[in-house]
Amino acid sequence: xxxxxxxxxxARNLVATxxxxxxxxxxxxxxxxxxxxxxxxxxxxVDEALARSPVVLAARSHWQAQTKVPIQASTLxxxxxxxxxxxxxxxxxxxxxxxxxxxxxxxxxxxxxxxPGKLRLQKAEAEKDAEFAKHRYEVAERDVEERVxxxxxxxxxxxxxxxxxxxxxxxLQQIQQIAEARYRVGQGLQQDLIKAQLQTTExxxxxxxxxxxxxxxxxxxxxxxxxxxxxxxxxIGEIEVxxxxxxxxxxxxxxGSGSPDLAATRAMEARSEEALKLAHKGYWPDxxxxxxxxxxxxxxxxxxxxxxxxxxxxYFWRKQTPAIEQAALESVSARAQTRATQLxxxxxxxxxxxxxxxxxxxxxxxxxxxxxxxxxxxxxAMSAYRVGKVDFQTLLSSVLDLQNLRQEYxxxxxxxxxxxxxxxxxxxxxx
Numbered sequence: 001x002x003x004x005x006x007x008x009x010x011a012r013n014l015v016a017t018x019x020x021x022x023x024x025x026x027x028x029x030x031x032x033x034x035x036x037x038x039x040x041x042x043x044x045x046v047d048e049a050l051a052r053s054p055v056v057l058a059a060r061s062h063w064q065a066q067t068k069v070p071i072q073a074s075t076l077x078x079x080x081x082x083x084x085x086x087x088x089x090x091x092x093x094x095x096x097x098x099x100x101x102x103x104x105x106x107x108x109x110x111x112x113x114x115x116p117g118k119l120r121l122q123k124a125e126a127e128k129d130a131e132f133a134k135h136r137y138e139v140a141e142r143d144v145e146e147r148v149x150x151x152x153x154x155x156x157x158x159x160x161x162x163x164x165x166x167x168x169x170x171x172l173q174q175i176q177q178i179a180e181a182r183y184r185v186g187q188g189l190q191q192d193l194i195k196a197q198l199q200t201t202e203x204x205x206x207x208x209x210x211x212x213x214x215x216x217x218x219x220x221x222x223x224x225x226x227x228x229x230x231x232x233x234x235x236i237g238e239i240e241v242x243x244x245x246x247x248x249x250x251x252x253x254x255x256g257s258g259s260p261d262l263a264a265t266r267a268m269e270a271r272s273e274e275a276l277k278l279a280h281k282g283y284w285p286d287x288x289x290x291x292x293x294x295x296x297x298x299x300x301x302x303x304x305x306x307x308x309x310x311x312x313x314x315y316f317w318r319k320q321t322p323a324i325e326q327a328a329l330e331s332v333s334a335r336a337q338t339r340a341t342q343l344x345x346x347x348x349x350x351x352x353x354x355x356x357x358x359x360x361x362x363x364x365x366x367x368x369x370x371x372x373x374x375x376x377x378x379x380x381a382m383s384a385y386r387v388g389k390v391d392f393q394t395l396l397s398s399v400l401d402l403q404n405l406r407q408e409y410x411x412x413x414x415x416x417x418x419x420x421x422x423x424x425x426x427x428x429x430x431x
Contacts (some may be wrong), residue, residue, distance in 0.1 A: 031215065040239050042152055045225065049148045050141055052226030059140035063133040063412065070130065072325065074123035082108040110290030118286075121278040128271030134266035142260060144224055146425035148416050151221045155236045158214040161407050165207050168403045172200050173325070175382075175395060195396060241363070241422045252268065255349040256342070258428035265334070265341040272334040279327040282320035285310040299346065307376040345426060352422040359416035366409040374402040 084106035112124075129240055218233050225234075246254075256262065291306035313320050381398040 010406050026046045035386040039240075041235075041240075042149065042188070045152065046145050049224045049226070053140075053144045053224055054138050054226065056137070056144055058134050059133075059137040063130065063137040066126075066130040066133040070123045070126040073118045073126040074281040075117070077112045077114075079109055079111045082106075082110070084108065084292070104294045104303070106292050106294035106303070108292030108305075110288055112352065113287040113289065115281055115284035115286050118278065118284070119280050121274055121281060125271055125274040125278060128267050128274060132264050132267040132271065133388075135260045135267055136387050138260035139264065142428070146421050148221065148224055148280050149421040151224070152236065153239065153414040153417045153421070154217055155214060155221070155234075155249040156239050157410050158210045158217070159236050160410045161210050162207060162214075164403055164410075165203050165210070166408050168399065169200060169203050169207075173398055175399070195324060195392065199400070201397060235329070239413070239417060239419055241360075242417060244356065244420050244423065246353070248350065251349050251353055251423065252346060254427035255345050259341075259345045259426055260428070261337070262341050262345050266376070269331075269338045270331075272331040276331050278323070279320070279324045282323055283313055283316060285312055287311075297393045349423060350425045351428070352419045356416055356419035356423065359412045362412045363409060363416065366405060366412065370405050371402070371409060374398070378402050 084104070086104050183418055219229055221234055222231060288307070288309040288311075290305075290309075292303075292305040292307070294303035294305070296302055377396040378401075381395045384395075
């Protein structure tokens, strides 16, 4: 079953890689990410990260390595082969066969046999270790996927913010020209020119800050994708609001059944129970069986010996009993860890659901109310300033208010998609 699961993972990764290469080749030919759907582009980046991320590759190799342990743990210890030789009067090997009645040469084999049920429990414990490694691999995959999406949405926010700043810079230059013209004819103040220049400089500073954050996130995204840091920056397409229809009860149920973090802690809890059973088996002795054939001198018959032995747990109060106490405490710890992980997963899921719904309401307010009102206010202020009906500060405030509202809208859109990505990471939804 484990080998079949590994083959399925390998096949899935191969398909994902081919799909990612196909999508990225379309981007390369077109030269623009906007020429393909953003969902397909983001899916291609996620598939590339899952196929090439060193974190995912390390976790997968560790899981595959752990699947090789159960068969080792359930196998008998290696048998011991022995060769015996006895002579009298001469250290030379195989001498004295004709002259000594005490000569013998022997060949033997011995096998240790663990106590009843120990091999089975060792195998079960190793299988739980492999299951834990598998779930940790799934955690690594989902963490990388969620992080790729989060960075992608952050890059989208920075790109749209830079577009807004570029647009506002052009508007401020236009306003500055109007203020300068009014100042020349004695209808404006020099202070208005200084404010316009100051605000233009402020936009340049904010522009540089967003560029710096964008460059840092591009580097992190390339690292997740396994690309070189000096490779070409990743194009970011448009994103649309993801409509995730889910309520709190459904989310709690899906998080309980779909979280690999929780599945991993449950696997460790099951492993601790197997370890406790194995510790109780320590009171049972381990056995050994051996058989020896001895070739004697010419005057005696050959010898055949059967040996049976047992390791007696004589010092059980110093070894077996403390081992049981240790395993029992580890089992209690594992159960507590499972409960802690369950609460953590539930908290992350619920907080992400609250963040998603809050962002939806905020976006609706910005899109349907604040931004249209601010656009109307700016247009009205621009017309009124041209004829001297409002002062420069009123016009500048209307322009900056619209800029801030647009930025906040795209911040809410990015936060909404990030919250959706976190929910999908918890419940295992890979759409």
